[in-house]
Amino acid sequence: MRYTGATIFVATCLIAGTALAQTATPDTPSATTPPDAQTATTPATAAQSAPAAAPAAPAPPSAYHQAGMDFSFLLDGYVDGNFNNPSSGWNGLRNFDYRADTVHFNMGKITIDRAPGPVGFHLDLGFGQIFSATHAFDAAPKGLKYFEQAYVDLKPKSWKGVEVDVGEFVTSAGAEVIDVNGNWNYSRSLLFAWAIPYYHFGIRTSFPVGPHFTGGVQLVNGWNNVYASDQGKLIGLNGAYAWKKVTWTNVWYGGPERDKASPGWRNLFDSVVAVNPNDNLSYYVNFDYGRNKNVGPGSAQWVGIAGAVRRAVGKKGAVVGRLEIFDDKDGFSTGTSQAVKEFTLTGEYKLADWLTSRLELRDDWSNKAFFEDSNGVMSKKNQPTVLLGMIAYFGPKK
Numbered sequence: 001m002r003y004t005g006a007t008i009f010v011a012t013c014l015i016a017g018t019a020l021a022q023t024a025t026p027d028t029p030s031a032t033t034p035p036d037a038q039t040a041t042t043p044a045t046a047a048q049s050a051p052a053a054a055p056a057a058p059a060p061p062s063a064y065h066q067a068g069m070d071f072s073f074l075l076d077g078y079v080d081g082n083f084n085n086p087s088s089g090w091n092g093l094r095n096f097d098y099r100a101d102t103v104h105f106n107m108g109k110i111t112i113d114r115a116p117g118p119v120g121f122h123l124d125l126g127f128g129q130i131f132s133a134t135h136a137f138d139a140a141p142k143g144l145k146y147f148e149q150a151y152v153d154l155k156p157k158s159w160k161g162v163e164v165d166v167g168e169f170v171t172s173a174g175a176e177v178i179d180v181n182g183n184w185n186y187s188r189s190l191l192f193a194w195a196i197p198y199y200h201f202g203i204r205t206s207f208p209v210g211p212h213f214t215g216g217v218q219l220v221n222g223w224n225n226v227y228a229s230d231q232g233k234l235i236g237l238n239g240a241y242a243w244k245k246v247t248w249t250n251v252w253y254g255g256p257e258r259d260k261a262s263p264g265w266r267n268l269f270d271s272v273v274a275v276n277p278n279d280n281l282s283y284y285v286n287f288d289y290g291r292n293k294n295v296g297p298g299s300a301q302w303v304g305i306a307g308a309v310r311r312a313v314g315k316k317g318a319v320v321g322r323l324e325i326f327d328d329k330d331g332f333s334t335g336t337s338q339a340v341k342e343f344t345l346t347g348e349y350k351l352a353d354w355l356t357s358r359l360e361l362r363d364d365w366s367n368k369a370f371f372e373d374s375n376g377v378m379s380k381k382n383q384p385t386v387l388l389g390m391i392a393y394f395g396p397k398k
Helices: 004-022 129-134 142-146 190-194
Strands: 069-082 102-114 119-127 147-154 163-170 199-209 213-220 234-242 246-255 266-278 281-295 298-313 317-328 338-352 355-366 378-380 382-394
Touching: 102 129, 119 142, 129 142, 129 147, 142 147, 190 298, 190 317, 199 234
Parallel strands: none
Antiparallel strands: 069 102, 069 382, 102 119, 119 147, 147 163, 163 199, 199 213, 213 234, 234 246, 246 266, 266 281, 281 298, 298 317, 317 338, 338 355, 355 382
């Protein structure tokens, strides 16, 4: 079968990972260890005791923090096996793990971030499949496809916590992000791929309201584009309630995402509840509803819900399960009127402080014959895959 090579590669990588894990150096002190724990001395019991030790020298600056800026580097690649053996070599309904039955480099990126004090900036610059995908429908100059984010941020002390960002930035909607190391699973959810945008260009603000709520207003040039459409901009409103163990975020985007010949607005509502009951267990629920009123004589709707649970296993491992349902009622997102479900089981293991492996089993299934078979025919209603992703991150600890 065509996925035999991928399976062999997965097994080889797992054996290599096990060998690396057995020879790994001991863990560094945990983040909860007091900063002076390694140099503390027993208090003197009498005046004639030996003089106290000199204060410990301050820690040297991080190699990833220079000239007031934080630098980080992210590399991302995977090997995938699709049990349907699609003749095109592409996985259906996937956005960043497109390639089937092959080894693929997904993204390389450098991030430069200077915190606003009062003026800062953030720049994500890189290359790879992910950058091409996020800018696939943008009419902006081709050179901009190498930028994931590029914005200036303002946050003077006199503004009392208010921040203003101007430029290109990722969307506020969704439970997942573009950078894979910020997610629990390797593959992105159906909601991330088909229900929400990737990024916007414009102005966004955030402001604290009391001890638990942070609000925000955005005025942006549409949905996955740098230049605005003929008829105006999108408005964004977002708010997050944060308690000790629960965060509830709501986002709305609305506006005339259309040309002059199409009436109506596009609206998106996104809600995420994230819960962290303890250090070893986390879960979230993500709901999306979208409506586009400028499709032909009528409108299009899409709705979906996803849930995921992450359980830490020791200091280096984790197991994640994700289940979701996405109803593309009018075929606006996927091109076919269909209801799709997916389940993903991901095992994570940190081979080193900078290297993370994720082994993933996933199955997508639709109420329509949407997935490609080995003859190039859309004859399959489900798509089982196995994937091994490798993520290298060098930068300040998050």
